[in-house]
Amino acid sequence: MDAASSSSSSSSSPPLDKKHSKMDKKKKEKKRSKRVRGDDDDDDIERRMMKKEKKRQKKENKKKKKKRKRESSVSSSASSSTSAEEPKEKVSIEATVAVAATPTAKVSADDDDSNSNKNINEGITLLLFYQYVEPPWDEAQYQTAKQFVSSIGQIYNITGRIRCAREGLNCTLTGSRHNMQLWIDDLRKFDGGRSTVDPLTGKKTVTEFANTEFKLTHNLPQGQRFPRLNVMEVIELVNYGLAGARAPPISKHGGQHLEPHDYHTKMTESDVVVIDVRNHYESNIGRFVPPPDGATVIDPKMRKSTEFPLWLDKPETKEMLRNKQVLMYCTGGVRCERASALLKQKMDTEEDTKSLGIKGVYQLQGGIDKYFKEFPMGGMWRGKNYVFDKRFAHAPPGIVGAVGDRKGDDDVDAYDDIGEEVNKKGPVDAADGILGKCEACSKPWDMYRGKRRCPTCGVPSLICRSCFEADKAGTKKLDKYIRCDLCVAEDVKSKREFREREEKESEEYENKLRQRQVLDGNDAKPLLGKDERVDTIADRSPCPNPEGITRLFLKNMCAKRMDESTLLDFLHPAKVTHIQWLTDRNTGKFYGSAFIETATLDDAGLVLAMDGCMVLGRKIKVKYQRANEKDLWPIPNTKVASREHKMM
Structure with a gap:
């Protein structure tokens, strides 16, 4: 086509251009509504990674199905045309199996391709655990630990996420039951890159993970297996903004661990407050509900863990803790470690917190996960436990037919309209066990599905199936006015407004802590602020x-x-x-x-x-970032004034 015809055809079709521009605009709006904030919330990062892994796994499953079809068609045609060669083929197959079964390592044979059907029938094992190490690993020990967990993960075909920091490990892993136990056994023997022999006594010391509590869940569907192992380098196991010298020592200030039965009993006492140290969107669908004459549950209404130190320092928070026993809980226990240590450090070092008369700080050993194992019917728990693995959320194991808790279902299409679940075990009244509600229509709902986030603060959106389908069909739009319940309650209407408020609160908190000198042992130093940054970097x-x-x-x-x-x-x-x-x-x-x-x-x-x-x-x-050869670098007038780097 020549230039003239091209220009005439383009000028003769403005309606098409308008249509395309409208479509582009809709696509941009859709992308904008789906965009997730990329700031310092580690929980959001893990959630996005989990979604990506799910997509990759679906693609891999499709490829495997196509490959099986091709192989079955080839084998069927071959068997019909060459039946005389069957004995020879059987011998070769038997020989192959015998070779594969030869133990070349202590990896279980159930992970071999020849036993893939057995694997599928047996299901997978999920492992949750964390371990803080004190003192923290130095750089060489940290690299040794990271390499070790990665290598044994590959040996035993373990998949999932390992958050590896100089302060320890925080893991969510999947694999076969046998291989998972082998992985645990090897980790228990690992010395963390440090000597296991005391130079003074010559005796063997306890290894880093000898007393770690490993929480195992067996016989989960194969679809809940992570596709690969991802070892993530992080500054903190939980991002509280308390890295390095800022971190309150757990061995010195940590809260008292209570086993689920003892924790359950404590919640019946009237002089107890229970702090949920999870994010609000987690507690929105499930939480502890003690008896009316028992403990009072406090939801700090956090969007991310970095908000906890700010919340704990507020005067209204301190008044709620006055003359109380303080209990804390989270999903697996790791978030309670730093949270309880921070409160106890404040009780030891700050006069206004000392004067509150707090009677003790306790945390749930093993978290909600372990509580469910001891109280399979739920005990004092109501609703679902939000998790950061492929289960997404789950009810106590003894609750039959809990809405949204069918094994293997991970999509809203698997559920009937609110009221009944399509479950062979029988229908249940859905509203009885549901604490959350749809942000668009206020219908009872407790499943976080899809990629939509609150358009102002970025936390996961709780949207029911009907509203999702209506949005897809174009009959109802999930626009920027559909926000999370926190943003609605706080009247936050834009990202800018949320960010400005967040920065203001953070600045006020840091300024307050710079002025407050906290005595920790014999050394006087600020809990936060510029002085701590020197220690964190040095x-x-x-x-x-x-x-x-x-x-x-x-x-x-x-x-x-x-x-x-x-x-x-x-x-x-x-x-x-x-x-x-x-x-x-x-x-x-x-x-x-x-x-x-x-x-x-x-x-x-x-x-x-x-x-x-x-x-x-x-x-x-x-x-x-290497400078481009064509660019002038360093740029004139960018030179730093000559001075010594000195902390204020």
């Missing part, structure tokens, strides 16, 4: 820098409060020579990104080691 070793890059890219910094002095203090002792603040071309505004040049390769490696650390309430992101 105890890290430089990251490898094989390409010899001294230019780095930093993003997600606080646009309102970040300046040259603050950045240099944060990156101390690494020496920075140039900073290029990246601003918007049109408005000239700074949105939190910059390029920096360091004096040496070691300085660059040390800066990269701070990737993921908190500064001014934001998790800073760092990566090597």
Whole structure:
């Protein structure tokens, strides 16, 4: 087609262009509504990763089905045409099985391809556990631990997520029952990269994971198996913003662990408050409900764990704890460890918290997961337990026909309209066990499905099947006005409004803590603030820098409060020579990104080691960024004023 005809055809079809532009606009709006905030909520990150893994697994299953069909068609045609060769083929198959069954390692034979049908029938085993290590691993020990869990995971065909920090491990894993036990046995023997022999006595010491509690759930559907093993490097096992020297020592300040039966008994006492240290969207669909004359349950209404220290420091929170026994609980116990230690540290070091007369701090050993095993009918639990594995949420095992709790179902299409579940075990009154409600129509609902998030704060949206289907059909739109119950209650109507409020609260909290000197042992030091950033950075070793890059890219910094002095203090002792603040071309505004040049390769490696650390309430992101040969670098007028990096 020539230019003339092309221009005439394009000019003669404006309605088509308009139609396409409208479609593009709708696609953009749809993408915008589905966009998830990428800030410092580790729970959101894990949730998105889980969704991606599910998609990949579906694709892999489709490929396997096609392959089986092709193989079955080939084998059937071959058997019909060459029946005389059957004895020879049988012999070769038997020989192959005999070779495969030869024990070359202690990996179970049930993971061999020849036993895949047996695997499917047996189901999989889910393992949940965490372990804090004190003192934290140094860089060499940390790398040793990370390599060890990854290698034994591959040996035993274990899949799932391992959050690996210098303070320990937090894991959600799947695999065969036999191989999972072998993996646990190996981990119990692991010395954490440290010597297991006491140099003074010459006796063997207890290994890091010798007394770890491993929580196992057997015979889950194969569809709930993770497709691969992902070992994630993190600063904290739970992102409280209390990394490094900020972290209250668990061995010194940790709460008293209560087994489920003892915890259950405590909840009947009237002078007890029970703090749910999970996120609000989790407690929204399930929580403990003690008897009327028993404990009082407190929901801090958090969207992420970094909000807990701020909530605990509020005057109204402290009044709720006055003259009470304080119980805490979470899904598996890991979030209670730092939360209880933080409260007990405040009781030991802060006068206003000391004066509250708190009678004790306790936490549920093994979390809700272990409580369900001891109280299969639920005990004082109501609703569902939100989890970060492929079950998504589950009711106590003894509750028959709980809505949304059918084995293997993970889609809203598996459930009938509210009122009854399509279940062979019989219908139940759905409203009896449902605590949550649809954010769009207020109908009782307790399943988080799909990718939609609250358009203002980014937490998962609780939307019923009917509203999802209506949105797909175009008869009802899930627009920006459909928000989570917290944003509705707090009258938060935009992302900007939410972010400004969040930054203001964080700044007020940090300023308060800078002014407050907390005595911890014999050393006086601020609990948070710039002084702690020195300790957090100084105890890290430089990251490898094989390409010899001294230019780095930093993003997600606080646009309102970040300046040259603050950045240099944060990156101390690494020496920075140039900073290029990246601003918007049109408005000239700074949105939190910059390029920096360091004096040496070691300085660059040390800066990269701070990737993921908190500064001014934001998790800073760092990566090597080699300058383009065509670009001028360092840029004139970006040189840092000559001065010693010194913390304020």
